[in-house]
Amino acid sequence: MKIICVGRNYSEHAWELKNEIPDKPVIFLKPQTALLKDNKPFYHPSWSSDIHYETELVLKVCKQGKYIDEKFANKYFDEITVGIDFTARDLQNHQKAKGLPWEIAKAFDNSAAIGTFKQPANHSEIHFSMKLNGQEVQRGNSSDMLFSFEKIIAYASQFFTLQVGDLIFTGTPVGVGPVKIGDRLEGHLENEKVFDFVVK
Numbered sequence: 511m512k513i514i515c516v517g518r519n520y521s522e523h524a525w526e527l528k529n530e531i532p533d534k535p536v537i538f539l540k541p542q543t544a545l546l547k548d549n550k551p552f553y554h555p556s557w558s559s560d561i562h563y564e565t566e567l568v569l570k571v572c573k574q575g576k577y578i579d580e581k582f583a584n585k586y587f588d589e590i591t592v593g594i595d596f597t598a599r600d601l602q603n604h605q606k607a608k609g610l611p612w613e614i615a616k617a618f619d620n621s622a623a624i625g626t627f628k629q630p631a632n633h634s635e636i637h638f639s640m641k642l643n644g645q646e647v648q649r650g651n652s653s654d655m656l657f658s659f660e661k662i663i664a665y666a667s668q669f670f671t672l673q674v675g676d677l678i679f680t681g682t683p684v685g686v687g688p689v690k691i692g693d694r695l696e697g698h699l700e701n702e703k704v705f706d707f708v709v710k
Contacts, residue, residue: 511542512670513539513540513542513544513677514537514670514677515622516536516679517538517681518530518656519655519662519680520654520655522683522684531656535657535662537665537669538613539613539617539670540595540621540622543619544620544622545620545624546623546624546707549707551709552689552707552708552710554709558600560599560600560688561597561598561688561689562597562598562687563640563695564686565592565638565650565686566594566595567591567652568591568624568677568678569587569590570587570590570591571672571674572674574672575663576667576671577668578663578672583664586663586667587659587678589627590630590633591624591704592625592705593705594622594695595621595682596620596621596622597615597686598614598618602616622679623707625699634652634653635652637649637650637699638650638651638700640696640697641694641696641697642695648682648683648684648686650682650683662678662680666678690709691710692709693709695707695708
């Protein structure tokens with residue numbers, strides 16, 4: 511199982527981090543060891559002082575495929591949840607400034623938190639949100655993505671064979687920010703809570 515992630519998929523978030531708007535999906539990977547599920551706590555790593563949450567819709571791949579045509583891409587996922595792409599922002603900025611790869615800031619253990627998967631009635635307008643200590647800090651809608659689920663699948667499958675059980679993090683909207691020990695994170699898909707865990 512692999513975790514495929516998309517960066518800069520909401521224009522306001524790209525502006526938030528002073529990044530250019532991409533003309534193709536920005537893809538990076540996380541290993542299976544990055545997965546955090548079942549509302550287990552997220553342990554703040556000692557090597558970073560600036561871990562950020564990035565709340566995202568997450569697709570679960572249900573069919574193996576390679577070079578998938580966009581018009582058939584909706585057949586390759588059947589469940590969706592909300593997840594968090596945890597990012598060591600201080601480490602990421604340091605790596606970027608030196609022109610170095612920044613997987614260590616994105617793909618570390620437990621950096622890909624996911625909630626309970628659901629089967630939404632439609633895929634075109636899915637609302638999701640995240641609360642930090644009871645206050646909503648991020649809200650998004652799949653209709654605002656620069657690259658749709660289908661475009662992401664078609665593009666990523668040119669490079670990586672999609673396999674059953676793979677996860678696709680589809681990008682975060684504006685509102686990312688830091689977490690600290692003691693924080694509580696709650697994710698909602700439409701009006702249903704799909705994760706609720708704490709930072710330790």
